[in-house]
Amino acid sequence: MxxxxxxxxxxxxxxxxxxxxxxxxxxxxxxxxxxxxxxxxxxxxxxxxxxxxxxxxxxxxxxxxxxxxxxxxxxxxxxxxxxxxxxxCDGICEKLIRRHPHIYGDVNVKDDAEVKRNWENLKLKEGKKSVLEGVPQSLPALVKAYRIQDKVAGVGFDWEKPDQVWKKVEEELNEFKAEVKLGNQVAIENEFGDVLFSMVNYARFLGINPENALERTNKKFSKRFQYLESKAKEQSKSLKQMSLAEMDIFWEEAKRLPNRELENL
Missing domain, CATH: 1.10.287.1080 (MazG-like)
Known part of the structure; x- marks a missing residue:
């Protein structure tokens, strides 16, 4: 280096x-x-x-x-x-020193969770009116949900155990299913948002970044679909000319291929 x-x-x-x-x-x-x-x-x-x-x-x-x-x-x-x-540079240096009193001061912390709580409390002392002020309004909704939950958890507003969060996910799923049966589109959308929000929260408890997880799935799906397209082209067919059963054969093939082969498509 x-x-x-x-x-x-x-x-x-x-x-x-x-x-x-x-x-x-x-x-x-x-x-x-x-x-x-x-x-x-x-x-x-x-x-x-x-x-x-x-x-x-x-x-x-x-x-x-x-x-x-x-x-x-x-x-x-x-x-x-x-x-x-x-x-x-000076501005970020001063902020880092100010918000790490356990390094540059006499504060003692036991773990990274306590560091995060101190960080949010220090921000409030600096004049922030809400812990959520640091969440940009223009963030994509999935990222924003994760950041909101992470921010409020930093000041102690959080569940205690993952199974409590999963029960909330199940509760929101049941409410979503009930609204689907009733057919009220506005209520269905509201409940779907609640399901996503609770799933993001559960992911956080499992140490999963939902944005990263979803993007990896997006990439995986895209590569498998491109494999399907390439196989259709080899047979001089368009996908519209293939049955779902035919497409599923190549889809299953793509799932079995090593990632490096899919990357070369």
Whole structure:
């Protein structure tokens, strides 16, 4: 691994290149925080994909893209004298020190759960009106549900045992089934939301990140379906020309294939 000196030199090089691009490149010169926003979100999702795929070379590349955006925003902030990259770094350093009194102060903690509780309590002392203020409104609903539950658990609003949460899941499922029988679409949707929310909570108790779990299933399904498409193409057929029984044969084949073979489709 590189020494701290080389790491700082590499970061300085990035700052220099950013200065040059902002001054000389027509595209970089016209960017604003608003114009970069959707690109930043896209880069973070690409990083998330690389992490789920356990592709460390791709993780390295995507981390560079995300870091570039952080430097870009900081450069724009410096042009209006609001903040620069030093302010950004100092700000997060001060927050980390402030919120880790068990490292930089005289507070004692017994485990990571207590660290999380202290973290949320410290945020309230810093002026937050609600522990939920730190949950972005624009998060995807599944991620938001997980973060909401994790946040409130941090201040002690939580179930005690996983089986209690599973009973809640069963309760919500029964209520959902009852509304399906009645046929009230609004009530059905409300109860379905409750089922998903309770399942996310149960996943949290099992140490499962529901977003990661669902995305892995999305990827698995997509690869198997692409295998099915490739087999149909080999037979010069479209999927619409195949019966469900025929498609199921190839689907079962795909399930038996090693992941590396599916990845090459």
């Amino acid at each position: 590189n020494s701290r000196e080389k790491q700082l030199k590499a970061f300085d090089r990035l700052l220099t290149i950013m200065d040059e691009l902002r001054e000389q490149c027509p595209w970089d010169k016209k960017q604003t925080m608003e114009s970069l926003r959707h690109l930043t979100i896209e880069e973070v999702y690409e990083l998330g994909d690389a992490i789920l795929d356990n592709d460390l070379q791709e993780v390295k590349k995507e981390l560079g893209d995300v870091l570039l955006h952080i430097v870009f925003y900081s450069k724009i902030g410096s042009e209006t004298s609001h903040f620069d990259i030093a302010d950004v």
